[in-house]
Amino acid sequence: NHIIVCGAGRVGWQVAEQLSRENVPFVVVDSREDVLEKYVHGKFLYVHGDALDDAVLLEAGIERARGIVAALPTDADNVFITLTAKGIKADLLVVARADRLESEEKLRRAGADKVVSPAVIGGKRLAMSILKPVSVDYVDTVLHDREYEFSMEEMILQNPSPLIGKTLVEARIREETGAMVVAIYRGRQLISNPQGSEKLEADDLVILFGTREQLLAFERLAAAKPS
Amino acid sequence: NHIIVCGAGRVGWQVAEQLSRENVPFVVVDSREDVLEKYVHGKFLYVHGDALDDAVLLEAGIERARGIVAALPTDADNVFITLTAKGIKADLLVVARADRLESEEKLRRAGADKVVSPAVIGGKRLAMSILKPVSVDYVDTVLHDREYEFSMEEMILQNPSPLIGKTLVEARIREETGAMVVAIYRGRQLISNPQGSEKLEADDLVILFGTREQLLAFERLAAAKPS
Numbered sequence: 001n002h003i004i005v006c007g008a009g010r011v012g013w014q015v016a017e018q019l020s021r022e023n024v025p026f027v028v029v030d031s032r033e034d035v036l037e038k039y040v041h042g043k044f045l046y047v048h049g050d051a052l053d054d055a056v057l058l059e060a061g062i063e064r065a066r067g068i069v070a071a072l073p074t075d076a077d078n079v080f081i082t083l084t085a086k087g088i089k090a091d092l093l094v095v096a097r098a099d100r101l102e103s104e105e106k107l108r109r110a111g112a113d114k115v116v117s118p119a120v121i122g123g124k125r126l127a128m129s130i131l132k133p134v135s136v137d138y139v140d141t142v143l144h145d146r147e148y149e150f151s152m153e154e155m156i157l158q159n160p161s162p163l164i165g166k167t168l169v170e171a172r173i174r175e176e177t178g179a180m181v182v183a184i185y186r187g188r189q190l191i192s193n194p195q196g197s198e199k200l201e202a203d204d205l206v207i208l209f210g211t212r213e214q215l216l217a218f219e220r221l222a223a224a225k226p227s
Numbered sequence: 228n229h230i231i232v233c234g235a236g237r238v239g240w241q242v243a244e245q246l247s248r249e250n251v252p253f254v255v256v257d258s259r260e261d262v263l264e265k266y267v268h269g270k271f272l273y274v275h276g277d278a279l280d281d282a283v284l285l286e287a288g289i290e291r292a293r294g295i296v297a298a299l300p301t302d303a304d305n306v307f308i309t310l311t312a313k314g315i316k317a318d319l320l321v322v323a324r325a326d327r328l329e330s331e332e333k334l335r336r337a338g339a340d341k342v343v344s345p346a347v348i349g350g351k352r353l354a355m356s357i358l359k360p361v362s363v364d365y366v367d368t369v370l371h372d373r374e375y376e377f378s379m380e381e382m383i384l385q386n387p388s389p390l391i392g393k394t395l396v397e398a399r400i401r402e403e404t405g406a407m408v409v410a411i412y413r414g415r416q417l418i419s420n421p422q423g424s425e426k427l428e429a430d431d432l433v434i435l436f437g438t439r440e441q442l443l444a445f446e447r448l449a450a451a452k453p454s
């Protein structure tokens with residue numbers, strides 16, 4: 001149930017750092033011995049080999065993995081890894097790095113569940129840093145750091161739950177837990193800032209904002225035995 | 228009161244796109260005629276010239292600008308732009324792109340107010356995309372898109388304000404406006420998820436989460452004549 005990080009370069013190394021901070025088990029794969037020696041050895045688990053090679057991904061435990069991050073510097077390599085990984089295990093979560101805008105579509109067609117372009121989010125972040133400097137820092141903190149109490153969580157409303165079939169007003173989430181429902185994803189539909197009259201459905205993905213305690217209280221409320 | 232975007236490459240172009248989406252006036256500077264012709268011409272205002280050259284920055288209106296984004300692909304160039312820009316106008320907001328981790332410190336010493344590394348935030352984003360896929364999308368939406376109602380805003384509590392000297396409980400911000408105070412920056416100190424007993428001070432930078440209407444209600448409350 002670990003994560004495989006392909007590439008130990010500047011981007012891949014950041015992925016590893018972040019997963020380590022979140023206490024998530026992972027293994028790094030890279031074919032460059034000097035890069036592994038310099039950044040990874042003695043710090044993170046790794047497999048020395050080419051992530052484009054089925055045998056290497058099998059050695060990294062892809063059959064038991066829950067996800068793979070394709071973070072090599074070349075988009076063509078990340079497309080190849082995506083195809084290989086989905087070929088070995090179709091339900092694996094694949095997140096891929098894209099350097100060129102045009103590659104995003106190709107990575108998706110290869111089966112990537114999520115594509116991240118450092119240039120695109122870097123550019124957006126530069127723009128927002130000049131427009132809303134403090135909020136940008138704060139959101140980074142909330143999303144990336146466990147130390148601050150407020151954060152954003154996502155939870156699937158699984159059947160059975162006493163909340164299913166109730167409107168947000170009837171569910172009394174804010175009153176009972178203090179957490180705020182900021183959005184609901186229902187299939188592909190995003191309901192942002194839902195009205196009190198919005199009725200919760202089974203399998204809704206609910207996004208909440210609150211303290212750790214409030215989010216835990218919501219989890220308990222959602223998972224309670226229906227009365 | 229515009230923004231100068233140095234570099235029209237992959238990152239700089241995203242900066243321009245985002246500023247354009249936010250209806251903020253800006254001008255792009257690049258020395259590569261083919262890049263300007265292909266991506267910028269007929270779409271954004273631009274100056275053809277080398278952003279490392281004082282005369283070019285003056286032509287881009289640096290004396291009247293409120294900020295500059297140094298988004299060239301080379302860290303050495305961005306350090307040079309930062310020094311040049313701060314030399315011409317010391318109180319200009321300078322946001323710089325860093326490719327290498329080691330450059331961040333150099334850019335700050337050159338005077339950059341904020342440094343953004345696409346590789347670092349790209350790596351973090353890849354990691355969080357595999358751990359909290361939906362929240363990541365949602366935060367992107369809230370921060371980058373005006374269309375969704377919930378968002379994060381930052382506001383400096385300027386003297387005089389009826390809120391100064393009151394605790395959060397006494398200020399009744401949530402009750403009166405619906406907006407949530409998620410953090411307060413006081414000088415360099417971050418108070419995340421402040422207690423009800425926290426007393427608001429002049430020049431506090433307050434970060435709020437709420438709908439556009441709630442945030443406007445807070446602005447009115449904060450700016451009301453003291454009674």
Ligand SMILES: [Ca+2]
Pocket residue numbers: 022142143144145146
């Ligand atoms: Ca976290």
Ligand SMILES: [Ca+2]
Pocket residue numbers: 249369370371372373
């Ligand atoms: Ca916006």
